[in-house]
Amino acid sequence: MLTKFRQLNPQDLESWFGPSLTMEANVNLSYSDLKLVLDHISIGAEPKTSEVKDVSRGKIEANLLSPVVADFLKIGMRKSSLVREFFEAWRDPTYGEQIASAFKAEYLTLRESTPPLLPDLIFGQLEAWAGGTANTSPQHKAAVLAVMAYLFEECEIFEDAQATLRVPKQGHQYDLAI
Numbered sequence: 001m002l003t004k005f006r007q008l009n010p011q012d013l014e015s016w017f018g019p020s021l022t023m024e025a026n027v028n029l030s031y032s033d034l035k036l037v038l039d040h041i042s043i044g045a046e047p048k049t050s051e052v053k054d055v056s057r058g059k060i061e062a063n064l065l066s067p068v069v070a071d072f073l074k075i076g077m078r079k080s081s082l083v084r085e086f087f088e089a090w091r092d093p094t095y096g097e098q099i100a101s102a103f104k105a106e107y108l109t110l111r112e113s114t115p116p117l118l119p120d121l122i123f124g125q126l127e128a129w130a131g132g133t134a135n136t137s138p139q140h141k142a143a144v145l146a147v148m149a150y151l152f153e154e155c156e157i158f159e160d161a162q163a164t165l166r167v168p169k170q171g172h173q174y175d176l177a178i
Helices: 002-006 010-017 023-027 031-042 067-077 080-089 095-111 119-131 138-154
Strands: 164-169 172-177
Touching (some): 031 080, 031 095, 031 138, 095 119, 095 138
Antiparallel strands (some): 164 172
């Protein structure tokens, strides 16, 4: 089966896995690309106030994210300032809070699921949820990563450096400080 898979042409691979993120798509990312992702996240979310703070150096480690996910966040962080500018320029000052609230609610749902999901799977499902199904172009994927990186960097959505890990053990959960 691996031999057959390696013989697939790029169009067949794209039909299975969707378009891949390209450097060109990341460079050409614009407000309209971000707006599609942010509109999708904001549907039905109520704005709440939350404290915005800097990312601690150990946040990736505290969330037990793999180097691959860290690389995706680093790609998104290249354009996270565009997300910040977007929120600062947006006419509704609560829009950013609405997005952060919706994203945090989805994160908590995934984090508390039974059986527990691995951190990289939580990230992947958040990425799929944030992107929706409306547009799966490379530029759209770049917008999703930019939004996720911004939220990872600026908001209290993911675990901070003093995170706790929920470890299931015979039907019980124990919180361990990391």
